[in-house]
Amino acid sequence: MFIKIDLQSEIPIYTQLQNRIIEGIVSGDLKAGEPLPSVRTMASDLGVNMHTVNKAYNFLKQDGFIQIHRQKGVVINPDGMPEVTSEYLGKFKQEIRPIIAEALCRGMKEEDFSTFCQEVFNNLQEKRG
Amino acid sequence: MFIKIDLQSEIPIYTQLQNRIIEGIVSGDLKAGEPLPSVRTMASDLGVNMHTVNKAYNFLKQDGFIQIHRQKGVVINPDGMPEVTSEYLGKFKQEIRPIIAEALCRGMKEEDFSTFCQEVFNNLQEKRG
DNA sequence: TAACTGTTATACATAATATATAACAGTTAT
DNA sequence: ATAACTGTTATATATTATGTATAACAGTTA
Numbered sequence: 001m002f003i004k005i006d007l008q009s010e011i012p013i014y015t016q017l018q019n020r021i022i023e024g025i026v027s028g029d030l031k032a033g034e035p036l037p038s039v040r041t042m043a044s045d046l047g048v049n050m051h052t053v054n055k056a057y058n059f060l061k062q063d064g065f066i067q068i069h070r071q072k073g074v075v076i077n078p079d080g081m082p083e084v085t086s087e088y089l090g091k092f093k094q095e096i097r098p099i100i101a102e103a104l105c106r107g108m109k110e111e112d113f114s115t116f117c118q119e120v121f122n123n124l125q126e127k128r129g
Numbered sequence: 130m131f132i133k134i135d136l137q138s139e140i141p142i143y144t145q146l147q148n149r150i151i152e153g154i155v156s157g158d159l160k161a162g163e164p165l166p167s168v169r170t171m172a173s174d175l176g177v178n179m180h181t182v183n184k185a186y187n188f189l190k191q192d193g194f195i196q197i198h199r200q201k202g203v204v205i206n207p208d209g210m211p212e213v214t215s216e217y218l219g220k221f222k223q224e225i226r227p228i229i230a231e232a233l234c235r236g237m238k239e240e241d242f243s244t245f246c247q248e249v250f251n252n253l254q255e256k257r258g
Numbered sequence: 259t260a261a262c263t264g265t266t267a268t269a270c271a272t273a274a275t276a277t278a279t280a281a282c283a284g285t286t287a288t
Numbered sequence: 289a290t291a292a293c294t295g296t297t298a299t300a301t302a303t304t305a306t307g308t309a310t311a312a313c314a315g316t317t318a
Contacts, residue, residue, distance in 0.1 A: 022227070022234050039265095052308080068264070093248070096228055099228075100249050101152045101253055117243075118239070124229060124230055142276075169293090178276060181276060184276095202294060
């Protein structure tokens with residue numbers, strides 16, 4: 001686990017941790033069924049409190065990215081990732097709407113938008129084989 | 130001004146207001162040089178506190194979307210909108226990265242992503258002539 | 259038995275968000 | 289001049305979100 005958190009960021013630690021784990025799954029660093037460090041170990045590694053990690057884990061569990069077994073531990077969901085549901089799509093559009101609005105406002109063309117997104121796509125999948 | 134705020138949303142009111150104004154500029158509802166309601170009037174219209182509006186206005190001023198003249202009032206920046214600076218591009222990628230990461234994780238293809246974004250693009254620009 | 263799991267509970271500190279009230283220094287209209 | 293309006297600043301308060309600290313519980317696992 002090479003997860004790094006920015007303690008000075010305005011983004012909550014538990015949100016950063018959620019994002020890093022999802023990015024780990026996308027990059028292939030974290031594979032289906034692979035165990036994650038316990039809440040106490042992860043907290044110790046990151047230098048944060050146990051409950052902060054627990055909060056991130058529970059959000060990821062709620063969305064289906066990981067499974068938590070009471071006395072076993074935490075694993076990347078071995079049954080596969082959650083899908084593009086209509087509920088998720090609603091959240092997706094709500095989140096991306098203000099980003100696109102500001103981009104348009106600043107004169108970014110849809111073509112440039114696609115190019116910048118493609119850079120992010122490639123960067124996230126960089127480590128895949 | 131037909132700005133609506135969701136007081137039950139987890140998104141801060143001042144953030145929602147910023148987004149609605151930027152969307153208004155994109156849609157053409159708000160044109161360059163056009164005045165915005167005073168902080169007190171806007172607050173009264175939305176049913177929120179004056180300082181909440183003032184906070185939103187000042188963020189928009191800081192980014193160059195509006196101008197605030199001490200005893201005149203608030204107007205959409207008549208000199209044009211801020212551009213796609215490298216600083217903004219950094220913020221853009223930081224914001225869109227976790228959104229794309231989750232989309233990839235859920236198996237959304239880059240083609241589908243573009244399609245969904247295009248829907249948002251069209252929706253935002255709907256009212257343009 | 260000891261060490262480890264996630265979970266739950268309580269308590270505390272700090273920051274962010276939002277409101278409430280008041281005053282100030284400049285317009286602008288009457 | 290007076291009144292009504294601007295954005296701005298200051299102070300105070302309440303609520304929520306975030307993060308930490310400590311402890312205990314029930315169930316594995318070595």
